Amino acid sequence: MVNSMHPTGTLIWYYYICPREVWLMSRQLTPWQENPFIEIGRLLSEEAYKRERKEIHLENIVIDLLKTEGENVVIGEVKKSSRFEKSARMQLAFYLWRLKQLGIEATGQLLFPKEKKKIIVTLTKELKAELIEAQAQIKEIIKMEIPPQAQKTKFCSKCGYQEFCWS
Amino acid sequence: MKRTIYIFSDGELKRKGNTLYFETEEGKKYIPVENTSELFIFGEVSINKRLLEFLTESEIIMHFFNYYGYYVGSYYPRQHLNSGYMILKQAEHYLDPSKRLILARKFVEGAVENIKKVLAYYKNRGKQLEKYIQKIESISQSLQSCKDTEGLMAIEGNIREQYYYAFDRILDNEHFIFEGRTRRPPKNRLNALISFANSILYTVCLSEIYHTHLDPRIGFLHTTNFRRFSLNLDVAEVFKPIIADRVIFTLVNKGIIKPQHFEQKLDGIVLNEKGREVFVREMDERLKATFEHRGLGRHVSYRQLIRLELYKIEKHLIGDEEYRPFITSW
Numbered sequence: 001m002v003n004s005m006h007p008t009g010t011l012i013w014y015y016y017i018c019p020r021e022v023w024l025m026s027r028q029l030t031p032w033q034e035n036p037f038i039e040i041g042r043l044l045s046e047e048a049y050k051r052e053r054k055e056i057h058l059e060n061i062v063i064d065l066l067k068t069e070g071e072n073v074v075i076g077e078v079k080k081s082s083r084f085e086k087s088a089r090m091q092l093a094f095y096l097w098r099l100k101q102l103g104i105e106a107t108g109q110l111l112f113p114k115e116k117k118k119i120i121v122t123l124t125k126e127l128k129a130e131l132i133e134a135q136a137q138i139k140e141i142i143k144m145e146i147p148p149q150a151q152k153t154k155f156c157s158k159c160g161y162q163e164f165c166w167s
Numbered sequence: 168m169k170r171t172i173y174i175f176s177d178g179e180l181k182r183k184g185n186t187l188y189f190e191t192e193e194g195k196k197y198i199p200v201e202n203t204s205e206l207f208i209f210g211e212v213s214i215n216k217r218l219l220e221f222l223t224e225s226e227i228i229m230h231f232f233n234y235y236g237y238y239v240g241s242y243y244p245r246q247h248l249n250s251g252y253m254i255l256k257q258a259e260h261y262l263d264p265s266k267r268l269i270l271a272r273k274f275v276e277g278a279v280e281n282i283k284k285v286l287a288y289y290k291n292r293g294k295q296l297e298k299y300i301q302k303i304e305s306i307s308q309s310l311q312s313c314k315d316t317e318g319l320m321a322i323e324g325n326i327r328e329q330y331y332y333a334f335d336r337i338l339d340n341e342h343f344i345f346e347g348r349t350r351r352p353p354k355n356r357l358n359a360l361i362s363f364a365n366s367i368l369y370t371v372c373l374s375e376i377y378h379t380h381l382d383p384r385i386g387f388l389h390t391t392n393f394r395r396f397s398l399n400l401d402v403a404e405v406f407k408p409i410i411a412d413r414v415i416f417t418l419v420n421k422g423i424i425k426p427q428h429f430e431q432k433l434d435g436i437v438l439n440e441k442g443r444e445v446f447v448r449e450m451d452e453r454l455k456a457t458f459e460h461r462g463l464g465r466h467v468s469y470r471q472l473i474r475l476e477l478y479k480i481e482k483h484l485i486g487d488e489e490y491r492p493f494i495t496s497w
């Protein structure tokens with residue numbers, strides 16, 4: 001196979017946006033980097049919450065922010081817009097789950113600095129079941145010989161793959 | 168949209184802080200790096216390694232032309248988009264003769280269809296082109312039965328020859344007569360224009376390839392020799408009639424380019440510095456010109472159109488969607 005990719009947080013994120021994106025990313029077919037929305041996203045994750053920022057690399061996961069609130073460990077994921085809330089929620093839940101497997105109980109916060117918005121995410125049974133299902137699906141997608149067909153969704157207009165898919 | 172910088176003067180180009188800095192006897196100029204996608208160097212320009220490192224970091228490709236305006240080579244920085252998967256697919260479609268032939272034929276078909284569109288346009292404007300159109304029509308019949316890329320190249324050559332003879336009717340200008348295709352060096356002004364136009368288009372295509380996952384060394388119509396770039400030559404075939412040749416028509420028909428823009432060079436004729444500047448300016452305008460793209464539902468420039476063509480090739484290679492060359496509708 002292409003590479004024995006374990007579903008990563010980013011792939012979970014892409015999965016809830018577009019399966020085709022998962023397939024393309026699994027082949028390192030990264031999108032056009034000049035897309036202004038990609039630039040904004042990159043700047044934002046570099047610049048926002050600079051003081052609290054501690055990017056943590058744990059095996060194959062990258063956590064934007066880690067802090068303690070009293071007894072609790074809190075991990076944060078910084079996003080540009082809550083447009084992708086579902087994706088962001090699942091990505092964060094995935095991190096929480098991975099941490100739990102490593103023996104760390106944590107809660108999650110989705111941070112939308114531009115919208116001054118914060119969403120608390122805790123790992124529930126339902127979320128965990130959903131993640132297991134998503135991981136299985138992602139593996140199936142990556143196994144496909146050809147990419148899932150392009151389908152117009154509300155995400156296309158700002159996607160880095162837009163020109164690729166619709167050329 | 169990032170800009171292309173053309174340097175015609177002599178001087179030194181270097182990195183200064185986080186920007187490009189060009190110094191000549193007449194003055195200094197800063198070139199903001201975030202807005203620059205590529206550099207065309209025509210003048211005698213000194214550079215150093217620090218500059219090359221900076222260009223690599225900034226993902227800027229640099230093309231060099233010699234004193235006569237001939238393409239010398241490019242500084243093609245380390246690939247910034249890398250997909251081993253895509254390279255393997257590209258190689259697969261090169262190594263398998265039937266797969267290679269499919270793509271090679273598409274490039275020729277695209278070229279021929281666009282040639283026909285250009286001729287049809289001028290025929291509608293009263294130019295006597297019937298004879299050439301018919302000949303091209305009959306030569307292109309053999310495209311489908313052609314079994315190898317050499318054969319395709321030969322057919323394309325024959326079509327292009329007819330097409331270039333048609334230039335005499337389109338241009339109708341005593342200073343710009345075709346008289347057969349001559350290269351290295353071109354023997355007359357029109358040939359000098361064609362050669363220069365093509366070499367600029369090749370480098371523009373190369374620049375666009377740099378921003379994709381494709382390897383410019385693996386072409387399909389043009390045989391790779393694993394050293395020179397050839398994919399850019401393939402893609403350029405499709406766009407020569409609608410980008411390069413149309414710039415020639417505009418420049419000659421509007422009287423912008425004149426005999427004094429050329430100079431004798433040993434055994435041939437080349438554009439002089441002023442001529443190259445005039446040409447490159449018009450070409451840049453053309454590449455920036457936009458039109459409505461149906462698939463994307465918005466306006467794209469001709470330069471973006473080349474990029475989109477490369478994406479279509481990528482999609483063909485990964486088995487997503489069969490490649491169909493861009494054919495202009497006007």
